[in-house]
Amino acid sequence: MPTFNAPDGTLLAYHATGDGPPLICLPGGPMQASAYLGDLGGLTTHRTLIRLDLRGTGDSATPTDPASYRCDRLVDDVEALRTELGLERVDLLAHSAGANLAALYTAHHPVRVARLALITPSVYAVGVDITAEDRLGAARLRRDEEWFGTAYAALEAVTEGRAAGDDWEAIAPFWFARWDERARAVRAAEAEQRNDEAARVYGSAGAFDPEATRVALAEFGGRVLVLAGEVDVAAPPRAMGEYAGLFGKAESVVQAGAAHFPWLDEAGSFVKAVEGFLRG
Numbered sequence: 586m587p588t589f590n591a592p593d594g595t596l597l598a599y600h601a602t603g604d605g606p607p608l609i610c611l612p613g614g615p616m617q618a619s620a621y622l623g624d625l626g627g628l629t630t631h632r633t634l635i636r637l638d639l640r641g642t643g644d645s646a647t648p649t650d651p652a653s654y655r656c657d658r659l660v661d662d663v664e665a666l667r668t669e670l671g672l673e674r675v676d677l678l679a680h681s682a683g684a685n686l687a688a689l690y691t692a693h694h695p696v697r698v699a700r701l702a703l704i705t706p707s708v709y710a711v712g713v714d715i716t717a718e719d720r721l722g723a724a725r726l727r728r729d730e731e732w733f734g735t736a737y738a739a740l741e742a743v744t745e746g747r748a749a750g751d752d753w754e755a756i757a758p759f760w761f762a763r764w765d766e767r768a769r770a771v772r773a774a775e776a777e778q779r780n781d782e783a784a785r786v787y788g789s790a791g792a793f794d795p796e797a798t799r800v801a802l803a804e805f806g807g808r809v810l811v812l813a814g815e816v817d818v819a820a821p822p823r824a825m826g827e828y829a830g831l832f833g834k835a836e837s838v839v840q841a842g843a844a845h846f847p848w849l850d851e852a853g854s855f856v857k858a859v860e861g862f863l864r865g
Contacts, residue, residue, distance in 0.1 A: 613681025
């Protein structure tokens with residue numbers, strides 16, 4: 586397992602798997618170990634995945650300063666990884682909350698990013714508004730699922746700001762295209778893989794300046810993919826199309842039938858879309 590030092594001396598780890606050109610992968614959570622990304626549905630056939638364990642997660646060390654978990658401060662860790670790998674420019678993939686870090690890294694180091702793939706991205710760093718109806722509309726596409734009634738009622742409570750008790754756990758089936766044993770196992774692993782203390786700091790005050798980030802991303806000259814899941818309540822397609830519109834050269838793809846983990850939902854479609862973008 587390769588390791589390197591962050592600028593503040595924290596020992597960070599990454600995992601390299603697969604064949605082909607390197608693709609740096611930033612996990613979501615926020616602040617979840619990169620293990621859940623796995624081989625990204627078989628993308629390792631085409632690319633060497635460089636999965637970074639963010640500080641305080643997975644095999645990376647815990648920093649002495651908890652404030653260093655803040656998303657904007659993690660930009661320096663990504664840059665340190667690029668330097669460690671000896672790459673002038675990188676192809677960068679980020680999932681969910683990891684997209685906030687990828688957006689900030691791209692805004693701060695645009696000449697270092699060749700291609701940027703944002704997979705069902707979180708939008709806090711860029712200030713895209715996701716409405717309750719965006720989320721509920723995506724959810725209603727699942728109305729024939731046996732668990733739908735309970736989960737939809739909980740989602741209504743969440744979107745209206747009145748979530749209580751088990752409402753957050755009740756909406757878990759919406760995160761996956763199939764609420765089966767595999768999905769339940771992925772969900773259960775999140776609690777052990779995520780650093781909750783770090784997650785609370787990740788998006789804390791000062792982490793994001795959406796207006797400045799949007800200006801920087803509009804000037805970014807590299808190619809961008811924003812991949813949405815058709816039934817994803819976390820990153821609904823309408824909002825993802827708006828996100829893609831922030832860039833000068835962006836491709837917006839909606840993976841049919843997919844939710845928040847599209848490589849689990851339909852690996853073939855996911856790999857075709859991402860590898861086609863990276864190769865293009």
